[in-house]
Amino acid sequence: MSRNQSSSTDKTMSTWQLASLITSTLIGVGVLTLPRTSTERLAEQGWMAPLAGGGIALAATLLIAWLSRRYPGLTFIQYSEVIWGSRKSRWLGKLISLPWVLLYLAHLYIGTAITSRLFGEVVVTAVLRETPIEAIIITMFCLALFLCLHDVEVVSRVNELLFLLILFPVLIIGLLSFQKADWNQILPLFSASFPDVFKGAVETAFTYQGYEVMLIFFAFAQPVARKSQAGFIGIAVAIGVYTLITMSGIAVFGVDEMQKLTWPTLEIVKTTQMPGLVLERLESAFLGVWVAAVFTTISNTYYAFNLGLRQFFGRGMVFQRIMSLLLMFPLFYLALIPQNIVQIFRVSRMSGYIGLVVGLGLPLLYLAVSLMRRQGNRVKEKGKVAR
Amino acid sequence: MSRFWQAWKRRKQMLRDQALHQRSKKSMDKIPDIPVSPELEANVTTIQRLLGSSDDLLARHFVIGPQETGKKAVLVYFDTLVDKKVIDEFILEYLGSPLDDRERPAIHTLESVRGMQKLLEYLLAGMTILLIEGKTEAIVCGTFHYAKRGIEEPQSEALVRGSREGFNESLSDGVSLIRKRLKDPALRVRLIQVGERTRTPVNVLFIEDLAPEDVVREIVNRIKGIQIDGILESGYIEQMIQDSTWSPFPQIQATERPDKVVAHLLEGKVAILTEGTPFALIAPAIFTQFYQSAEDYYERFLISSMIRLIRMMSLFVALLLPSLYIAFSSFHPEMIPSRLVIAMAAGRSTVPFPSVIEAFLMEITMEILREASIRLPGPIGPTIGIVGALVVGQAAVQAGLVSPIMVIIVALTTIGSFATPSYSAAISIRMLRFPLMILAGAFGLYGIMTFLIIIFIHLSALKSFGIPYMTPISPVYLKSMRDFIFRAPFFWMKERPEMFNPPDPSRQNWGEDK
Numbered sequence: 001m002s003r004n005q006s007s008s009t010d011k012t013m014s015t016w017q018l019a020s021l022i023t024s025t026l027i028g029v030g031v032l033t034l035p036r037t038s039t040e041r042l043a044e045q046g047w048m049a050p051l052a053g054g055g056i057a058l059a060a061t062l063l064i065a066w067l068s069r070r071y072p073g074l075t076f077i078q079y080s081e082v083i084w085g086s087r088k089s090r091w092l093g094k095l096i097s098l099p100w101v102l103l104y105l106a107h108l109y110i111g112t113a114i115t116s117r118l119f120g121e122v123v124v125t126a127v128l129r130e131t132p133i134e135a136i137i138i139t140m141f142c143l144a145l146f147l148c149l150h151d152v153e154v155v156s157r158v159n160e161l162l163f164l165l166i167l168f169p170v171l172i173i174g175l176l177s178f179q180k181a182d183w184n185q186i187l188p189l190f191s192a193s194f195p196d197v198f199k200g201a202v203e204t205a206f207t208y209q210g211y212e213v214m215l216i217f218f219a220f221a222q223p224v225a226r227k228s229q230a231g232f233i234g235i236a237v238a239i240g241v242y243t244l245i246t247m248s249g250i251a252v253f254g255v256d257e258m259q260k261l262t263w264p265t266l267e268i269v270k271t272t273q274m275p276g277l278v279l280e281r282l283e284s285a286f287l288g289v290w291v292a293a294v295f296t297t298i299s300n301t302y303y304a305f306n307l308g309l310r311q312f313f314g315r316g317m318v319f320q321r322i323m324s325l326l327l328m329f330p331l332f333y334l335a336l337i338p339q340n341i342v343q344i345f346r347v348s349r350m351s352g353y354i355g356l357v358v359g360l361g362l363p364l365l366y367l368a369v370s371l372m373r374r375q376g377n378r379v380k381e382k383g384k385v386a387r
Numbered sequence: 388m389s390r391f392w393q394a395w396k397r398r399k400q401m402l403r404d405q406a407l408h409q410r411s412k413k414s415m416d417k418i419p420d421i422p423v424s425p426e427l428e429a430n431v432t433t434i435q436r437l438l439g440s441s442d443d444l445l446a447r448h449f450v451i452g453p454q455e456t457g458k459k460a461v462l463v464y465f466d467t468l469v470d471k472k473v474i475d476e477f478i479l480e481y482l483g484s485p486l487d488d489r490e491r492p493a494i495h496t497l498e499s500v501r502g503m504q505k506l507l508e509y510l511l512a513g514m515t516i517l518l519i520e521g522k523t524e525a526i527v528c529g530t531f532h533y534a535k536r537g538i539e540e541p542q543s544e545a546l547v548r549g550s551r552e553g554f555n556e557s558l559s560d561g562v563s564l565i566r567k568r569l570k571d572p573a574l575r576v577r578l579i580q581v582g583e584r585t586r587t588p589v590n591v592l593f594i595e596d597l598a599p600e601d602v603v604r605e606i607v608n609r610i611k612g613i614q615i616d617g618i619l620e621s622g623y624i625e626q627m628i629q630d631s632t633w634s635p636f637p638q639i640q641a642t643e644r645p646d647k648v649v650a651h652l653l654e655g656k657v658a659i660l661t662e663g664t665p666f667a668l669i670a671p672a673i674f675t676q677f678y679q680s681a682e683d684y685y686e687r688f689l690i691s692s693m694i695r696l697i698r699m700m701s702l703f704v705a706l707l708l709p710s711l712y713i714a715f716s717s718f719h720p721e722m723i724p725s726r727l728v729i730a731m732a733a734g735r736s737t738v739p740f741p742s743v744i745e746a747f748l749m750e751i752t753m754e755i756l757r758e759a760s761i762r763l764p765g766p767i768g769p770t771i772g773i774v775g776a777l778v779v780g781q782a783a784v785q786a787g788l789v790s791p792i793m794v795i796i797v798a799l800t801t802i803g804s805f806a807t808p809s810y811s812a813a814i815s816i817r818m819l820r821f822p823l824m825i826l827a828g829a830f831g832l833y834g835i836m837t838f839l840i841i842i843f844i845h846l847s848a849l850k851s852f853g854i855p856y857m858t859p860i861s862p863v864y865l866k867s868m869r870d871f872i873f874r875a876p877f878f879w880m881k882e883r884p885e886m887f888n889p890p891d892p893s894r895q896n897w898g899e900d901k
Contacts, residue, residue, distance in 0.1 A: 143837060146844055157847035161861040291840065
């Protein structure tokens with residue numbers, strides 16, 4: 001316990017920290033468009049899309065937790081070579097797992113860019129109309145960079161700290177908006193067919209994107225932490241928030257009006273009035289607080305990316321600090337590639353689908369291989385060495 | 388690349404070790420350790436030579452026992468450091484009496500030394516050295532007497548209810564104030580001398596079965612590692628043993644109140660008392676304890692819970708209010724209720740500056756006023772208040788420099804920052820207000836939130852002797868939250884705060900079997 005080191009129990013995350021990490025990574029800029037995307041196909045039944053989509057996310061998170069339990073203390077990057085390689089030739093495993101690892105890292109990297117661009121668009125169109133979008137994106141990156149300079153334990157603590165700050169505004173807005181709700185607008189309750197619900201669920205994939213960072217962060221769980229339980233709580237809170245917001249969107253605006261709104265959640269906030277009229281219009285305050293939610297999404301993803309990168313190259317903290325700074329510049333250009341908001345929405349939808357492949361497909365594939373090769377408990381001792 | 392890096396680090400460590408080894412020679416080590424000689428005059432001249440014959444160094448020759456047959460002896464002491472009455476009565480008169488054979492004076496602190504180094508050390512600490520003809524041992528008599536302040540009410544931490552005793556500058560008085568309150572046989576006091584030239588005695592206090600061993604060891608080691616010529620205040624020690632120098636937040640708590648020190652000792656923390664200052668240090672310290680006052684535990688729990696809530700609010704007011712004003716008035720006027728915004732616009736119509744400049748003008752004026760009123764001698768103090776109230780309040784508004792609402796904001800901010808019980812924590816909040824104001828002027832609410840997140844990240848990364856600074860909020864300790872903003876009644880707080888890992892967690896159930 002010297003000035004820079006800390007005892008090993010602090011380095012790891014508790015169940016609660018894992019859960020808050022999942023929730024705060026999930027809840028982000030996606031909420032702002034969610035009522036529109038989920039009602040696009042399902043119309044009045046749109047509130048089912050986040051429920052069903054949450055089911056997919058939950059399944060994926062539980063798979064990831066299962067995978068992580070088989071290789072405790074190892075991140076996705078580290079157990080990739082164990083799964084694909086043999087004991088003698090590590091490099092073979094590294095070579096075979098290379099495409100998957102690269103896909104995963106690229107997905108995280110691009111996800112960071114898209115989220116920050118989307119949030120920049122919201123801020124510039126809704127609140128700071130005179131500010132160039134570059135300034136918003138750069139400040140968000142600086143926050144993510146500042147987090148990347150610290151240890152993993154700091155990530156878990158920041159998420160824990162900001163968790164309530166993220167949850168409160170959206171819950172309050174959701175509940176307050178019921179003042180203006182017209183409950184006839186959510187009828188008929190069941191109109192869409194089952195395949196449509198499934199397709200709608202897949203379309204909310206971008207909103208639920210973020211649980212794939214747990215491929216990295218589950219490795220830092222405390223030995224006593226319950227990963228599946230954390231995954232369950234984390235996703236359940238997100239499902240609750242998303243369903244609430246979609247419900248209130250449908251109830252306040254109706255389905256047809258909502259299709260014409262770019263940022264339906266912001267419009268809900270605008271119609272909401274605070275009791276006592278302390279603040280007359282809430283959207284600036286909401287977006288102000290929402291910075292925290294978007295920050296956790298961006299920086300957790302970027303942190304996972306940098307951590308994965310440094311483990312991929314087998315380097316230490318200094319490497320992560322330098323790389324997180326250097327890789328910010330291409331990230332900035334990446335974020336500015338889409339020309340307009342329509343393109344961004346298209347890209348974000350694409351990224352959601354790729355996210356399904358990464359978050360659901362990769363764990364499935366890995367689990368299948370791992371089960372077939374009967375790895376798991378045997379790797380436990382080896383895992384400690386590999387770390 | 389990494390190999391080079393490791394080699395570089397190893398080399399740096401080596402250099403540091405070497406430097407440490409060289410520097411560990413204290414100024415005392417320069418003095419040759421000459422043995423005490425049997426000849427009186429030789430000893431006196433040696434001492435005078437080593438101390439450069441200061442004028443307050445006295446050597447009094449006298450005879451032990453009867454004038455003719457007795458042994459020759461000499462007393463060496465610093466005139467300015469000793470209690471002369473004690474020397475006259477209990478050494479000179481007592482030893483000089485011709486009635487019977489007396490060799491040792493009747494004083495409580497007595498020790499014999501043989502080497503000059505040790506002898507000089509005692510001499511400089513205010514002891515009187517008794518040298519007797521023909522003996523190679525010098526007798527050290529505890530005659531030290533410093534001028535010191537009495538026990539007074541602590542200036543910086545006033546309470547309505549609670550002990551009125553505060554520490555004074557004397558180390559032994561401080562320890563006695565604590566021992567008086569804490570008659571625990573497990574209370575340990577460790578003496579460390581810090582400062583090569585001042586040789587300031589520093590006491591580390593802890594309760595052995597409550598304070599975690601590794602924390603105590605770490606604190607003692609860090610204090611022992613201090614390499615400096617002088618320690619004049621406990622702030623020196625605080626700054627040299629704290630975890631993060633670049634943080635605006637204090638990581639060790641300073642207090643003038645012995646009851647507070649005892650309360651923290653009972654929670655398993657470590658107290659550091661320094662000679663020459665009324666401020667004791669408490670480590671490890673976490674964020675919340677700077678917003679708690681000893682009185683919170685003396686008042687009934689509902690009242691102290693409410694007061695703590697008010698303190699938290701005042702923290703946010705002190706930190707955020709001016710920047711929120713800037714953000715609202717220059718970026719988000721739509722958020723202010725429409726009638727108020729008209730009144731604000733009317734008030735601001737004569738003000739030529741943007742609201743950032745206006746806020747900066749007023750806040751800086753306020754800081755100057757505050758600093759000036761602290762430095763002013765007591766009787767003139769109120770004058771600055773009147774001048775300040777006039778200038779900041781009425782005149783500035785009438786002159787059209789600031790708007791009336793800005794005056795309210797500045798007043799609230801200042802009052803809010805005074806509501807913090809700890810002065811050092813209040814300063815850090817005062818300081819963080821200014822970057823917040825700049826960012827609010829550049830990005831509105833978005834900028835405020837950005838900076839708050841930076842503060843949050845920093846707070847999450849900060850540690851005080853291995854304890855994360857934001858406990859019990861992150862990492863969450865549900866049990867310790869009973870003593871966070873809400874101060875639970877005592878029958879709910881049967882255990883010590885778990886975040887400090889006390890070896891003995893139980894606080895109240897002595898009678899029950901565990």
